[in-house]
Amino acid sequence: MADRFQPPPGYPPRSVLARDCTACGACCSAPDIHALQKPLGVPCLHLDAGCLCHIYDTRPQVCRNYQPDWVCGEVAPIPTLAGRIRRFLEIYGLEREVVGGE
Ligand code: SF4
Numbered sequence: 001m002a003d004r005f006q007p008p009p010g011y012p013p014r015s016v017l018a019r020d021c022t023a024c025g026a027c028c029s030a031p032d033i034h035a036l037q038k039p040l041g042v043p044c045l046h047l048d049a050g051c052l053c054h055i056y057d058t059r060p061q062v063c064r065n066y067q068p069d070w071v072c073g074e075v076a077p078i079p080t081l082a083g084r085i086r087r088f089l090e091i092y093g094l095e096r097e098v099v100g101g102e
């Protein structure tokens with residue numbers, strides 16, 4: 001089975017091979033999450049200022065199913081949540097889909 005922490009072939013080598021969630025908040029902020037009616041590029045209402053989920057024990061199944069992968073190595077080292085969101089969206093080619101985005 002493919003190693004989900006390995007960036008795709010040809011990906012710029014600056015990816016850091018991170019294998020743990022560092023609670024950077026990017027995956028709770030960048031994607032749209034239908035179950036939470038959360039739009040693209042907007043932090044989830046349940047994400048606290050320290051990038052932790054304050055409904056962790058009752059979070060929806062979609063959040064329970066989410067697993068860290070190579071994208072974490074790309075986004076987690078970025079110092080600001082806004083920067084991490086931007087990079088996450090960029091990786092998936094979604095930066096122009098954000099309402100009010102450039
Ligand atoms: S993007 Fe990765 S490191 Fe950041 S909170 Fe999500 S799973 Fe954790």
Ligand code: SF4
Nearest residue numbers: 028044046047053063
């Ligand atoms: S409910 Fe919790 S785990 Fe799910 S996106 Fe919101 S903050 Fe993240």
